[in-house]
Amino acid sequence: MDFFIPYGNFPRPLVALAGNPNTGKSTIFNALTGLKQHTGNWTGKTVTLAQGSFFYNNIKFCIVDLPGTYSLLANSPEEEVARNFILLQKPDVIVVITDATCLERNLNLVLQVMEITDRIIVCVNLIDEAKKKGIFVDESILSKELGVPVILTAARTGLGLQELKEMIFKVYSGKIKPSPQRINYGKEVEKAIAELIPFIENKFSGTINPRWAALSIISGDYSIKDLEELVKKSENNREESTHGLFKRYNCGENIRKSPVHSTKGSKI
């Protein structure tokens, strides 16, 4: 049941920084907190989280630098820590730091985080690097497409950091309400999600985002301990129809493949 034990109690309001490795996440963290930070080993896991704080409008925001990850499907201890932190601590604001020079890959994580929470700000960092390489990011289009606020920064020169703090404050205080554009996974998957959600809600009663849990099961990620238990239980308990449900949807590969790619012109 260690899934339900949060990693200690963090002061509120709590801001989490997520992002791919090498996006300058820690530079932003350092720029926001200065030297007011300490690192700690949180319960059970040996991955370290750096914690610090900054003031805006006389509110002390606690800010946590999550380990750099490519996704939130727990493939590694870092990803598990990042995922569990977001799911369990339910930070008041999550800032996803992205690298302007390879935004496309970085958006993958953004879209995943958007599945879990509404309170998200996308920070496109390293715009100075991108400019040098002739890459320009249009924040208003990006913001419109994603449905969440977008801030452009160059952490090294301090560009955009004030705006980032302001946006964190606005999202926290509810002045701005992000409305993430969720992905429609296609008929089949959406049907599966809809069928799974009642079971998950029944079992976890509000402790976890049911849509996310359903997606996890479908993509075969059982790293959330109790999900695995739930699946096992249903396997033993044949009378329940859950078993059939899981069976059908969890060999995810077929489902994941079918609605999406059509191999054009190629013959294998």
Place this chain on the structure above:
Amino acid sequence: MEKIYEKAQCIAQKAVRYDKFQEDIDKKIDLLLTSKATGILSMLLLLSVIFWLTLVGANYPSQLLAKILFVIEGYLERFLHQIGLPGVVNDFLVDGMYRTMAWVVSVMLPPLAIFFPLFTFLEELGYLPRIAFNLDYFFKKAGTQGKQALAMSMGFGCNAVGVTCCRIINSPRERMIAILTNSFVPCNGRFPTLMLLAYLFIGGIMPNLGRMLASLAVAGLVVFGILITLLVSKLLSSTFLKGLPSSFILELPPYRVPHIGHIIIRSIYERTLLVLGRAIAVAAPAGGIIWLLANIKFENQNLLANAAALLDPLGRLAGLDGYILLAFIAGSPANEIVLPILLMGYLAQGTMVSPDELTGLKELLESYGWTTLTAINTMLFSLLHFPCATTLWTIKSETGGARWAVFAAVLTTSLAFLVCFLTSSLYRLFSWIIKL
């Protein structure tokens, strides 16, 4: 998953505008650092330059620090005398604890304060993954993978950190091998010792090019350590930890010009002071204990000499001597204090020379029977011997069992003896042939 990417691509295409694609600079640097002609060469050159800079840069501040600390020693002695401490206690505090500590600070701080920023610079630049990329082929042959090289690079700073860094390796088997072999990379606790010995004994061959020769020797030693790592990895992956190499997927991040202020804060504040603090915390009590051992007489000989005499036959076999082995054993809490303990053991009066007498150091060692061979063997032993206590503790907690820590200690130490025995046997053989 694919759906998410489809959307990401769609959004990115709308929001991102590419004017002209300019990643030629990155590619050119990468070709220079990884191509057939220049890949290995640039890696070795970089290594030697770092050592050279550290050696040259550390020389003057080291002497200055030693002078300052020596002056403070005089004040401290007078102060302790004035408050009426008995002579023995005074000697224990000043000659035992203070001198060992002063030695560690003056010999270690300057090289650390130069090496760590240089290393952090490479790290922030994005060079380290290229090392893994370059060396993956060799590690694959040894049954592991290039990420081991990343953990090894971190080992230059501190082997305990290097062992922790092995977490980036996904395969448990390859991770275990990387953990067990990490101490074959000389950490910062051992660098000052290696550099000093290389400078005195190998650099001494050609006084004009002394520093250059010494840095090449240390770089050569590091390469030897890498070869040993590969060899032992191969050995482990074909015996205790059998298995096929897994996959190797590594992102090579774009090069980034590091932020100088950030480097200095990170390397000095988070690394140098941390490592130095630990060394001092260990050096002071260890210095005190060694002073006691050196001054308590047992059958007309001090305890230190007794212990050294016991270890002497074993040491001689490996081209070392009893005092050297004793210093390595006593230095197991932190490798920084090996040399000061050794010197304290050699000096009959039971106190260390003060660290500003570096020039006289070579004569002192030679008067205790040191030759170039002894120096080389001591360097090899330092490179290969059992990991320090902190590293062993980290191995235990990372592998979840004391037996792997014990295994690591036995494996490395027996290898250290074997290599030292071989070099001294070869040396003896050659000198015997030359005599004929």
Place this chain on the structure above:
Amino acid sequence: MIDMRVTTLDKLPIGKTGKIVSILHKGLTRRRLLDLGFVPGTLITAYFSSFTGDPVAYRIRGTTIALRREDASKILINIEENL
């Protein structure tokens, strides 16, 4: 005339670009690759190789990823050649 042929990623010459058709890896390696953007339909360029010729660095979605030849051989791609 445009000729399309399906081959494996390790056969992609340095400097050439192909389009990912399918990933034959299973389990963790497959997920790792998906995370890094190795998704069918994506363009991938062989960028440069290490001095031993293996691994090779590939350019994909604005990032550089190094793969071993045997791992690349389990990724099917399309090469478009202008004849």
